[in-house]
Amino acid sequence: MSMDAVFRALADTSRRQLLDRLRRKNGQTLGELCEGLAMSRQAVTKHLGILEGANLVATKKEGRTKLHFINPVPIHDIAERWIGRFERGRLDALWELKKQLEGTRR
Amino acid sequence: MNDSRFVYVIYILTTPQKLWEALTKPEFNRQYWFGFHQESGWQPGSPWKLVMPDGRVADAGEVVASDPPTRLVLKWRNEFRPELKAEGYTRCTFEIEPEGEMAKLTVTHEAENSHLLIERVSVGWPKILSSLKSLLETGRALPRTEDLPKGN
Numbered sequence: 451m452s453m454d455a456v457f458r459a460l461a462d463t464s465r466r467q468l469l470d471r472l473r474r475k476n477g478q479t480l481g482e483l484c485e486g487l488a489m490s491r492q493a494v495t496k497h498l499g500i501l502e503g504a505n506l507v508a509t510k511k512e513g514r515t516k517l518h519f520i521n522p523v524p525i526h527d528i529a530e531r532w533i534g535r536f537e538r539g540r541l542d543a544l545w546e547l548k549k550q551l552e553g554t555r556r
Numbered sequence: 557m558n559d560s561r562f563v564y565v566i567y568i569l570t571t572p573q574k575l576w577e578a579l580t581k582p583e584f585n586r587q588y589w590f591g592f593h594q595e596s597g598w599q600p601g602s603p604w605k606l607v608m609p610d611g612r613v614a615d616a617g618e619v620v621a622s623d624p625p626t627r628l629v630l631k632w633r634n635e636f637r638p639e640l641k642a643e644g645y646t647r648c649t650f651e652i653e654p655e656g657e658m659a660k661l662t663v664t665h666e667a668e669n670s671h672l673l674i675e676r677v678s679v680g681w682p683k684i685l686s687s688l689k690s691l692l693e694t695g696r697a698l699p700r701t702e703d704l705p706k707g708n
Contacts, residue, residue, distance in 0.1 A: 477561055508565040508662065519563035526682030530698075 456524045459504035464489060465497045469506065472520040479515050561666035562678050566685045568659050570692040572652045575659045576625030578692055579650060588687035588697040590680075598622050604630055612636060617645060626652050632665075633673075640673050661685070 459465055471483055484494050498518060501507035508521040533541065568575060578584040582593035591609035596602050600622055606615040617631035628650040634640035644667075651662040663681060667674050687698040 477563075505565055505567065508563040510563060510664070519561070521563060521565045522678065523564055523566050523682045523685055527686055530683075530686070 453524075453528070455504040456506060456528065459500050459506055462497070462500075464493070465501055468494070468497055468501065469520055472507065472518060476519050477510075477517045479517060483518065560668070560670050560674060561664065562674060562681070564663040564665075564681050564685055566661050566689055567655060568661060568689045568692050569657060570659050572625040572654055572659050574692060575652050575661060576628075578688060579628065580624075584691070588691045589684050598624075598628075604632075605635075620647070640676065643667075643672050646671055646673055661688075 460469075467487070468483060472478060475482075480491065480495065480498070483498070484491050487494065489497075498507060502509060505521055505524050508519045510517050510519065570578075578588075580594065580596075580598055582595065585593040586609075592606055592614060594604065594606050596604040596619055598619060600619055602619045602622075604617050604619050605613050608614050613635050615632055616635050617633050620629040620631050622628050630648045630650075631645050632648045633645045634643075646665060646667040648666075649662075649664045651664075653660045653662075663685065665674055665677060665681065683698075691697040
């Protein structure tokens with residue numbers, strides 16, 4: 451739960467990829483999260499364990515299935531600690547500009 | 557993104573009993589919930605409302621289940637924005653579990669289908685919960701959650 455655990459968990463492409471998948475569709479099973487990934491089920495399980503240990507992922511049991519949810523609380527705390535005191539509106543404007551110029555989407 | 561259910565988890569250095577009080581007592585609510593407070597008898601079937609600092613009702617519904625200090629389920633609908641009110645009721649579940657010296661609070665806010673309110677409050681919940689943690693652990697809420705942010 452420490453901020454160290456959050457950063458360690460985020461410092462891995464595969465784990466960020468799993469968070470991206472949950473951001474697009476929240477509440478997925480292990481099976482759904484594994485679909486189309488080049489990782490083994492065991493590797494995904496391990497990464498999800500690390501994400502859950504850092505409180506970045508929350509799980510809920512629904513009958514016999516376990517659903518995974520992105521937990522925005524630790525990321526909010528990081529944003530507040532380093533970005534909150536800057537003018538968020540101005541940063542958002544820069545982000546929009548970058549997105550338009552590069553023609554990319556998140 | 558699937559916006560029909562969000563789950564928020566926070567670990568707070570406190571007891572389940574104190575956390576329950578902070579969740580249900582208006583004088584605590586006002587400190588970490590943008591000045592808002594809740595009014596309810598907190599029994600199953602009791603009406604429930606979330607009141608803005610100026611007295612207007614922001615959201616209302618009823619208590620579906622109440623099992624202090626471990627579980628509280630609310631039927632929840634926005635009352636002051638027509639586009640949100642039209643989306644109907646959502647369900648918000650608070651679960652408190654002891655974890656060593658900490659209390660784990662899980663807030664699940666969900667609706668049957670994709671729901672505007674669930675999406676809108678997803679920015680607010682992390683702020684409220686971080687501030688609640690600060691209040692219980694340090695005696696002070698976070699400054700920005702004492703008042704509603706501009707633009708809301």
